[in-house]
Amino acid sequence: MKRIDLLTGKQRSYLKGLANGIKPIAQIGKSGITENFIKQMNDALEARELVKVHVLENSLLDTKETANEVAKLTRAEFIQAIGNKFVIYRPSKKNPKIQIPK
Structure with missing residues (x-):
């Protein structure tokens, strides 16, 4: 069963840009x-x-596989994996902060 992508390429790129600055x-x-x-x-x-x-x-885990598993378990969106780091995104229910371009 393949997950339906909720984000467009442009939105994903925007989030990758934001993720660049976070630790x-x-x-x-x-x-x-x-x-x-x-x-x-x-x-x-x-x-x-x-x-x-x-x-x-x-x-000894594969970063991308791990990222997709974590995203699935948290109902988040996998954004990217670089080296041994990955980024996931999920809009906040109570207090959304990130404005994603349409």
């Missing part, structure tokens, strides 16, 4: 994607909308 706020290590990690991501997405995550070398 990773979480990391995935040996224990991989835990329930606690997903809760942390949900909180972070609600607060920030755009979140960058660092996949540690010792996790």
Whole structure:
């Protein structure tokens, strides 16, 4: 089952530009994607909308696969993966901050 892309290429590019300036706020290590990690991501997405995550070398996880799994579990949108970092986006329900161009 393929996910339907909610963002256009232009919108994705805009978010990539924003993500450029942010530092990773979480990391995935040996224990991989835990329930606690997903809760942390949900909180972070609600607060920030755009979140960058660092996949540690010792996790032995593929960054892109991990990003897509985290995006699926948090109902977020996968934006990009570069090296061992990835970015996901989900608009805040209570307090949307990022204005995405139409």
